[in-house]
Amino acid sequence: MEKENNEKRIVFNEDMLTNLCKMGFLKYQSATQGRLDIHFYKQDIISLSKGEIVTKDIGDELFKFMLQSNLDAETIREIVKRSPIYYELSTQI
Numbered sequence: 064m065e066k067e068n069n070e071k072r073i074v075f076n077e078d079m080l081t082n083l084c085k086m087g088f089l090k091y092q093s094a095t096q097g098r099l100d101i102h103f104y105k106q107d108i109i110s111l112s113k114g115e116i117v118t119k120d121i122g123d124e125l126f127k128f129m130l131q132s133n134l135d136a137e138t139i140r141e142i143v144k145r146s147p148i149y150y151e152l153s154t155q156i
Contacts, residue, residue, distance in 0.1 A: 069095075070125045075111070077134060077142070084108070084146035096122050108149050112139045112156040 071091075075083065083089055088102045099121060107117045107128075117128040130139065136156065144153035 068126065069123060072127045072129075074129055074130045074131050077138065078129065080111075080134070080139070081142050081145075084142055084149055089150045091126075093122070093124060095124070100116075101126060105149060105152055106144065108152055109155060112136075112143065 073089075083103060088100045091099045091101055091123060093099050095155065101121065103111075103117070110117050111130050116132065117130070119126045140153050140156045143149050143156055146152075
């Protein structure tokens, strides 16, 4: 039986990225699975900062994350630099 994925696209603005960098995960209320904590690893943050789409397959849902196009590299670097989790990545971004 083939699994059907429901695709969800989430675009991070500056406030959402700041919150993600503080907590390390995103809270999401799924209709099929209830409340989910979607964790982001260091490689995910690096990929996002490069403008790449980060894909996470959770249960029967496929999540695609990206940064808002108007966020410049310096803003992203400063947000990551202030993060208690990802601060060491600021030199890689």
